[in-house]
Amino acid sequence: MSDLPTPILRVGTPAAAQYLGIPPHELKELRRRRRLAFYRIGHRTVSYDITDLDAFLAACRVAPIGAKIKAVR
Secondary structure, eight states: OOOOOOOEEOOOHHHHHHHSSSSSOOOOHHHTTOOSEEEEEEEEEEEHHHHHHHHHHHOOOOOOOOOOOOOOO
């Protein structure tokens, strides 16, 4: 067994909002409008996968004029 720490794969609303650089209430609005994938555990607990946050950021990227963006697969 390795003594390396397990990487964090999911984060809560405050950490996800900070990761995206937006206030938590905007993240909640994105979640309400189903613009962002999330996990609901039970009635109140919500978490976000880091890879989903990265994909959301990539989808929001605006390229400079004349630049080509590689498609993210």
